[in-house]
Amino acid sequence: MTAAVEALAPWLPGLAGDFAKTAVLAGACVEWGGSPMALANVLPQRAAEAMMLNDLVPGCWAEAAPGRPEQVSASTKQLVQALVTLARSKGHPDTGDMTRIAMSWFDMEDWLKALITVLGHGPFRAAVPAEVKAELREYAAAVADRSQRAAWVRDLSNVLDDEPLVVLNPRARRGYALTMSGVGDNFQLHTLLADRLIGDSGQGMVPGVRPDRSWVEAATEADPYLGPDNPALRRFRIFDGHGAYVHPEGVPADIEPLDGTRVLVLHSPNGDYGMGVGRVFQNMIPTLNLDRVLGPDEAQFWLTRITPAVENDLMAS
Structure with missing residues (x-):
């Protein structure tokens, strides 16, 4: 071939x-x-x-x-x-x-x-x-x-590869460094972030309910179609470092960098918001690697630079 x-x-x-x-x-x-x-x-x-x-x-x-x-x-x-x-x-x-x-x-x-x-x-x-x-x-x-x-x-043609991300959890004053490649849309990113970050808060992870395994598989390598009976539910609302809401229907390249780095700020989901498709591009296999949990000083550095979330979008409330 x-x-x-x-x-x-x-x-x-x-x-x-x-x-x-x-x-x-x-x-x-x-x-x-x-x-x-x-x-x-x-x-x-x-x-x-x-x-x-x-x-x-x-x-x-x-x-x-x-x-x-x-x-x-x-x-x-x-x-x-x-x-x-x-x-x-x-x-x-x-x-x-x-x-x-x-x-x-x-x-x-x-x-x-x-x-x-x-x-x-x-x-x-x-x-x-x-x-x-x-x-x-x-x-x-x-x-x-x-x-x-x-x-x-x-x-x-807008897909980001080997793209560094900083993700912040303001409630716990914690942060995470990740690297992303091949993620086709922001809802897929929501699912992958929940899979990588939700865990034992005693180990520095984000508290919450982990996504169903079938959702994560649909967002990576399995059949992307979940159907109406098993939609992937977002575990966060996400804002960028400038306080703008990150629309699940958008793409990661839409996220405006803060000082050259794309920064995501996690907020509680405020109700169920689901998607019946795990990923848009079936043949594109994404990666999202959790490189490290930020130390307290580094997390604080980023937390002092972000703009408070502007929660004026219907889906953000």
């Missing part, structure tokens, strides 16, 4: 339209056990281009023909002909460029399918340059209103 991925990778930058299925094949080879690394320098860039071009289609179409093209009903030939005619009359972009723009209306989802698969692998994410990830976020945001996969690519 790795050899197949390596053979397919060089072809991807020049492909479009139906030939984008080649990227889907490469992604399938990764799902079947192949290494994704040969794709790191080609697939993210090609997927970013597809989203950028896809974003241009409605504007180009508005000049070329009335209405808006439908991804399901419009034919590739119809769209290409209309946009190429526009290119000839306007003189810019040229026919080749306009054909590629037209093809993106139909092939973008194939590029995104493959990219979602490989972005679940930590070494692959590490190999994608920061500027390419920024492009993925920018172009994905532009088309996320019409593509769920684009929204997933936006979030996957």
